[in-house]
Amino acid sequence: MNSFSQMDADLIAEQEALWTALNRFLNRLTSAEWSHPHGKTWTFADVPYHLAIFNRLLVDAIEQGTAVVEPEAITTLAELDAWNQAQFARRPIGQTGRQAFDTMRSSQDALRTLLHRLLDHHGPQVLDWPVWLPILRVRGWRTLRLALEYNLWHQWFHFVEAQLRRDNTLPHLPPSLVERALNFHMELSAGAVTPTRQVLRWTLSLSGEGGGEWTFYVGDGGCQVEPGAVDAPDIRMETDIATYLKVSAFALQNPMLAMLKGQIKVQGLTRVGQLQRLFAVNPDHVWPPMARGAAVPAGE
Known part of the structure; x- marks a missing residue:
């Protein structure tokens, strides 16, 4: 069995470090703080629910593999906003912030369990397997490695925003994790x-x-x-x-x-x-796909 490269081992370890810090931060929120505004339309309770959606999106992409029927890709911010609204419309009525937090932790467990099972059975080459992602710069067939990098960046991005809004400080995270997230942020x-x-x-x-x-x-x-x-x-x-x-x-x-x-x-x-x-926000601008991390399903 091939051994992990140091970069791949670091990616998986950094995901766990991020989850630990994120969960610790959210666990400190009081009942009142969950309802505090988080930007123009969100509250803090919306953050873990949103992150759970993306964890589950990745779990589904891994499980479906190349059998997925390619959906219409999201190419603009306007389309992404509509997609997000559709996801939030499925949210259980009356869900509390604490319940959203529990949902997010369950999605972390699902992703962790699936990833470790695949790694145990197939080794690090699974990180080169193709998965279908639908969103903006990462849309299309991507390696699982790139999908994990994107998911890590997405969680880091929302975690940083939440802590800046609440405490006006950055989360204390490993410098290598922050460097990885910032590199990905610049690519996006x-x-x-x-x-x-x-x-x-x-x-x-x-x-x-x-x-x-x-x-x-x-x-x-x-x-x-x-x-x-x-x-x-x-x-x-x-x-x-x-x-x-x-x-x-x-x-x-x-x-x-x-x-x-x-x-x-x-x-x-x-x-x-x-x-x-x-760099002005244009909701109808079509974002070009990222070149790095592209994957071609077998047989294509």
Whole structure:
């Protein structure tokens, strides 16, 4: 039997570390806190229910394998919003936050049990098996490894938002986990860029445990991102992980105010407006599929 690569072993260990920290955080919420607002339309009780949906989505994808009948893929944020609303419409009436939390933990157990059974029977090669994912950048046939990376990022993303909203702090997580999640986040973010013929190089530097540097290359109608910095980018932005996510992902902080306070340092300020337009939320923008992690079912 082939042995695990260190990266694959780390991925599975980081998933467990994330679940432990996430469950500990949610378990601290009081009965009153479950009903507190979480963004414009959610409450904190919606978070574990939403995460349970995605855990179950992955369990179903693994169990169905290549026998799945490919559904229509979700290609835009508008379609994703409609899909999410349909999932929430199936939620049991009167479900409490604590019950949603229990549902999420059950979904974790289901995913853990299935994954470990497959690994025990077939070895680490199961991480190369194809599974069908329907959503945005990861839509299509993907390796199980990529599906697990996506699920880890998705849980990390919502966990970070919840703790920032409640405590204004980042969760304490292994730096390797944060680095993995941020790398995946940057890959996803590159797909949000509105197609353009403009050429722009933007280097983003994030401080904090698990932080790093990434350069976005905009041009030829799309955007690519690579780890690391480049000499003389059009824009260089330096900030910490929490401020970046508050500003760019969760609308918890005004970006101009963050710059005025010195929390975000920018070189190439005259082109920031161009950057904001390129990354502006467009619910009808069709997100291009990610190149990494594609899989081809046997026989195709």
